[in-house]
Structure formats: C-alpha cells, structure tokens
Amino acid sequence: MPQDAPVVKKQAVQHYGAEVLFYDRQTEDRTLFTEKIAEERNLTLIPPYDHPSVIAGAGTVAYEILAEQPELDCMMTPVGGGGLISGTSITAHGFNPKIMIYGVEPEQADDTRQSLQLGKRVMIAPPSTIADGLRLQSPGELTFPIVQQHVTDILTVSEAEILQAVKFALLRLKLVIEPSGAVPLAAILFNKLPKKYKRVGLVISGGNIDPPVLTSVMEQK
Amino acid sequence: MPQDAPVVKKQAVQHYGAEVLFYDRQTEDRTLFTEKIAEERNLTLIPPYDHPSVIAGAGTVAYEILAEQPELDCMMTPVGGGGLISGTSITAHGFNPKIMIYGVEPEQADDTRQSLQLGKRVMIAPPSTIADGLRLQSPGELTFPIVQQHVTDILTVSEAEILQAVKFALLRLKLVIEPSGAVPLAAILFNKLPKKYKRVGLVISGGNIDPPVLTSVMEQK
Numbered sequence: 001m002p003q004d005a006p007v008v009k010k011q012a013v014q015h016y017g018a019e020v021l022f023y024d025r026q027t028e029d030r031t032l033f034t035e036k037i038a039e040e041r042n043l044t045l046i047p048p049y050d051h052p053s054v055i056a057g058a059g060t061v062a063y064e065i066l067a068e069q070p071e072l073d074c075m076m077t078p079v080g081g082g083g084l085i086s087g088t089s090i091t092a093h094g095f096n097p098k099i100m101i102y103g104v105e106p107e108q109a110d111d112t113r114q115s116l117q118l119g120k121r122v123m124i125a126p127p128s129t130i131a132d133g134l135r136l137q138s139p140g141e142l143t144f145p146i147v148q149q150h151v152t153d154i155l156t157v158s159e160a161e162i163l164q165a166v167k168f169a170l171l172r173l174k175l176v177i178e179p180s181g182a183v184p185l186a187a188i189l190f191n192k193l194p195k196k197y198k199r200v201g202l203v204i205s206g207g208n209i210d211p212p213v214l215t216s217v218m219e220q221k
Numbered sequence: 222m223p224q225d226a227p228v229v230k231k232q233a234v235q236h237y238g239a240e241v242l243f244y245d246r247q248t249e250d251r252t253l254f255t256e257k258i259a260e261e262r263n264l265t266l267i268p269p270y271d272h273p274s275v276i277a278g279a280g281t282v283a284y285e286i287l288a289e290q291p292e293l294d295c296m297m298t299p300v301g302g303g304g305l306i307s308g309t310s311i312t313a314h315g316f317n318p319k320i321m322i323y324g325v326e327p328e329q330a331d332d333t334r335q336s337l338q339l340g341k342r343v344m345i346a347p348p349s350t351i352a353d354g355l356r357l358q359s360p361g362e363l364t365f366p367i368v369q370q371h372v373t374d375i376l377t378v379s380e381a382e383i384l385q386a387v388k389f390a391l392l393r394l395k396l397v398i399e400p401s402g403a404v405p406l407a408a409i410l411f412n413k414l415p416k417k418y419k420r421v422g423l424v425i426s427g428g429n430i431d432p433p434v435l436t437s438v439m440e441q442k
Contacts, residue, residue, distance in 0.1 A: 008392055170435070171229055174397040174428030207395030211439040214391070218432040 002030075005132060006178070009208035025135065026126055049083025050140035059087030065201045066095045076184040076193070077203040079103035079112045079154060080134040082143030088203060089150035102193060103147070103154045104183040106131045106162060112139045112147060113154035130159055130213070133180030133206055155193065157186040165189055166209070166217045179213075181206035223251075226353060227399070230429035246356065247347055270304025271361035280308030286422045287316045297405040297414070298424040300324035300333045300375060301355040303364030309424060310371035323414060324368070324375045325404040327352045327383060333360045333368060334375035351380055351434070354401030354427055376414065378407040386410055387430070387438045400434075402427035 001010060002025040010020055023033045038045040047054060061084070062075065075092050077085045082103075089101040105113055109127035115138070123138045139147060157165075162179045165186035169177040177185070184202040187193055193200065209217075222231060223246040231241055244254045259266040268275060282305070283296065296313050298306045303324075310322040326334055330348035336359070344359045360368060378386075383400045386407035390398040398406070405423040408414055414421065430438075 012393065170397055171432070172233065176391055176395040176397060211392070215436050215439050218436050 002132070002135075006208045006210045006213070008210050012208070049081030049086075050142045051083075052142070055083050055087045055090070055143065055146070057087065058084045059091035061203055061205070062088040062091035062201075065203070066092065069199070069201065070095060072096075072099055072199045072201045074100040074102065074193070074197040074199070075201040075203070076102045076104055076155075076187060078131075078134055078180055078183045078205065079105045079147075080109075080136045080180065081140045082112060082147050083140065084203060084205065085151060086140075086143045086146040090146065093150055100152045100197070101150055102184075102187070103151055104187045104192075105154055105156050106134055106183060107156045107158050109134050109136065110154070110156050111137055112144075113156060115139050115144060116148065116151070116154060119148075129162075129179075131162055131178075131180040131183060133178065133208075134183065155187045157183050157190065157192065160220075161186040161190045163217055163220050167220050169204075170214075170217065175204070176207045176209060176214075177204055178206040178209045223353070223356075227429045227431045227434070229431050233429070270302030270307075271363045272304075273363070276304050276308045276311070276364065276367070278308065279305045280312035282424055282426070283309040283312035283422075286424070287313065290420070290422065291316060293317075293320055293420045293422045295321040295323065295414070295418040295420070296422040296424070297323045297325055297376075297408060299352075299355060299401055299404045299426065300326045300368075301330075301357045301401065302361045303333060303368050304361065305424060305426065306372060307361075307364045307367040311367065314371055321373045321418070322371055323405075323408070324372055325408045325413075326375055326377050327355055327404065328377045328379050330355050330357065331375070331377050332358055333365075334377060336360050336365060337369065337372070337375055340369075350383075350400075352383055352399075352401040352404060354399065354429075355404070376408045378404050378411065378413065381441075382407040382411045384438055384441050388441050390425070391435075391438065396425070397428045397430060397435075398425055399427040399430045 001020055001022055003022045013020055034045055077088050079085050085103045092099040106129035108129040111124045114122045121139050121144050127135045162182055165182040166177055169175045181204050222241055222243055224243045234241055255266055298309050300306050306324045313320040327350035329350040332345045336343045342360050342365050348356045383403055386403040387398055390396045402425050
C-alpha cells in the first residue's frame with residue numbers, strides 16, 4: 001500500500017490476517033516494488049487492474065447490476081487504472097451494445113481523460129486528490145485500449161463535489177463510501193452527465209475512509 | 222416526531238414531501254397528540270407498532286432474511302414498542318418454530334425486559350438513551366402478548382456498547398446505522414447472546430443519525 005493509504009484500510013487488511021508493506025508513491029514505483037517482493041519471496045503477484053482475470057473479476061459487478069436491471073441506458077464507474085471500467089464496459093456491451101459507458105475521474109487525476117483526448121496513454125504527476133484509490137498517473141497498458149473501444153466519455157468532478165457526494169451517501173443513502181467510490185455519485189449530483197439518459201447504473205465501490213475524513217465530511221456545508 | 226428526534230430524520234422526511242409536527246415527549250402523550258390531529262384534519266392514523274398490519278409489515282424483514290438463509294438458529298431485533306420483534310418472531314416461527322428469538326433493549330429503556338419478568342406491561346420514566354427510536358416507556362398492548370409467546374429473552378446493552386456498535390458498522394460494515402438499529406449488533410459484539418447459537422440473524426434497522434453524533438462516534442476509543 002502507499003504510505004498515505006487510509007489507516008482504516010491498513011487496519012482492516014491487517015485484521016483480516018494480511019501482512020501490509022508500504023511504499024512511498026512520490027518516490028517509488030509500485031510495480032517495481034511489488035515485483036521485487038514477489039521474486040524474493042516466491043509469491044504470485046495479483047495486479048490491481050492491468051490483468052485479464054482482474055478485469056473479468058471487476059466485470060462481475062456490472063453482471064450483478066444488469067442481471068437485476070437489464071434496461072439501463074448508461075453505466076458509470078470511477079476510473080483509476082481502468083480495470084473496473086474495462087470489466088464493466090465489456091460486460092455491459094455483452095448484455096446490450098447500446099449501453100453508454102461513462103468513467104469519472106477527479107479533476108486532479110484525469111490521466112485517462114487526457115489520454116483519450118490525445119489517443120495515447122499520458123503520464124501525469126502524482127495527483128493529490130482526496131480520492132486516494134484514483135491517484136493513478138497513467139491508464140493501464142491492457143485497460144486503455146478497452147477504454148478507447150467501449151467508453152463514451154470521461155467526466156471529471158472537483159474535490160468539493162466528491163466530499164458532497166460522500167456526505168450525501170452517509171446522510172441519505174446510509175452508506176459509507178470512500179471518496180474514490182463516490183465520484184460517479186458526485187457526477188450525477190452535480191449534473192455532469194448528459195440529461196438524455198433515463199436509467200443510469202452507478203458502480204459505487206470502496207468504503208475505506210478514515211475517521212478524520214468522515215468528520216471533515218460531516219462538517220461540509 | 223418528538224422534538225428531540227434527529228435533525229437528519231426531520232430533514233429527510235420533509236425533503237420527501239411530508240409535513241412534520243413535533244411534540245414534547247417529556248410532557249405530552251404521543252398517542253393523544255396524533256389522535257387529536259387525525260380527528261381535526263380527518264386523517265388516517267398509522268400507528269408505529271401497535272397494529273396488526275404494522276406488525277405484519279415489520280415481519281417482511283424476517284421473511285426476506287429467512288428466504289435467503291432459512292437455516293438460522295436464532296434471530297435478534299431491537300425492541301422499542303415491540304412491533305418489529307412481534308412481526309419477526311411470528312414470521313420466523315412460521316418458517317421454523319425452533320428459531321430462538323431475542324430482543325435487545327438499551328439498559329436505560331428496558332421496559333419490555335421488566336414487563337416480561339413481571340408478566341405484565343410496566344411503565345418506566347421517559348428514558349434518555351441515545352437510541353432515540355427505543356425511548357419507549359411501555360410495550361404495546363397488542364405486541365406484548367406476542368413477545369410473551371414468542372421471545373426467548375430480552376438482552377440489554379449499555380450506551381457505550383451501542384456507540385461501539387455504531388462505530389464498528391461505520392468502519393467495518395460500511396453502513397450508517399442509528400443507535401436504535403445498532404443494539405443487536407452491540408449485543409453480539411459484547412457477548413450478550415448465549416454462545417450455543419451458530420447461525421444468528423440480526424435485524425439492523427434505521428440510519429437516522431445526526432452529524433454531531435456520527436462525529437462523536439468517530440471519536441470513541
């Protein structure tokens with residue numbers, strides 16, 4: 001995990017029995033860091049997004065949504081490395097090729113939006129968005145072509161909009177959603193999606209939020 | 222609503238389009254208050270627990286749980302006026318008469334526990350527990366005989382145990398549960414239930430919790 005991962009995430013993973021190792025995401029490369037440990041200890045590396053099985057696994061979320069509600073016009077997911085939106089879009093288009101897929105990134109971490117506009121993977125500086133799960137600098141090698149093929153557009157939301165969505169989820173949906181998971185909800189609440197869609201499915205994923213962040217969310221006007 | 226109901230509950234209900242009227246639960250009687258308004262405005266009163274249809278409605282929660290997981294040894298619910306536990310226990314015993322039913326009350330609002338022990342409905346002083354949905358002074362007229370017939374025991378939890386359960390739900394279950402809804406979880410976390418049960422179903426109901434309470438829960442050690 002990055003050293004600045006939420007404490008609650010670290011504690012939960014340790015409590016479930018895992019050993020957690022940390023790297024500095026400003027100065028170290030995650031891929032090199034994990035590959036080195038995997039080699040030293042003879043472990044199998046499970047990458048967070050850039051692997052066909054991981055993409056397929058992420059797609060099961062969309063499968064569950066569409067099994068329950070097949071008549072969607074549009075689906076939205078957060079975009080970090082692109083695994084979730086790749087699995088979502090492949091699954092959705094297996095159900096119905098007309099479902100429009102939108103990704104949502106924080107304004108400060110719009111590497112995939114920029115990459116789509118330029119038609120190639122760009123690398124941005126390490127973002128400082130509160131959505132810690134979306135602090136990616138570049139789309140994945142496997143995921144980016146899938147995003148190019150299947151995704152209609154990438155929307156962006158501000159830090160304040162993300163916090164408002166977390167607060168709305170807490171007080172009205174009664175769900176603890178981490179900032180990274182709240183970006184599609186923020187896009188809906190702040191009218192970023194074209195108005196023409198009538199039935200929109202949101203993937204809201206991740207509930208690792210530290211108590212001080214929860215407290216500051218509560219204090220948002 | 223009582224004047225001291227959570228602000229978030231009042232705001233949510235108003236936002237959904239209702240007119241909210243308040244009474245002072247220290248000095249006014251809720252039943253008289255609502256009957257008077259119903260008569261003045263020619264409205265139908267829907268009682269919160271002491272009515273066969275309300276009890277049956279509450280029982281649908283147990284129906285959903287048991288449809289998904291019929292092999293339960295035991296079910297637990299919060300106990301306020303007794304509607305939820307009445308519906309739960311009738312439904313559960315329709316599935317399987319061997320399912321043990323436990324109710325949970327705050328230590329400060331144990332009117333049903335005391336009533337069961339004495340074999341008749343007792344009236345306690347207005348309780349000041351943080352579990353505002355369970356601040357009842359007496360079990361219902363219809364619900365109490367059902368509780369006597371179907372419920373194995375009433376467990377109690379302290380105010381600190383309730384807050385710990387709310388915190389556990391927030392940080393580990395990622396659910397916003399109001400103190401009233403958290404009492405069965407508190408009973409499990411603090412070992413109030415006999416150890417012999419292997420498969421226990423909890424009804425966790427209600428997410429109306431004010432931001433200052435959420436903040437204070439976060440600050441619990």
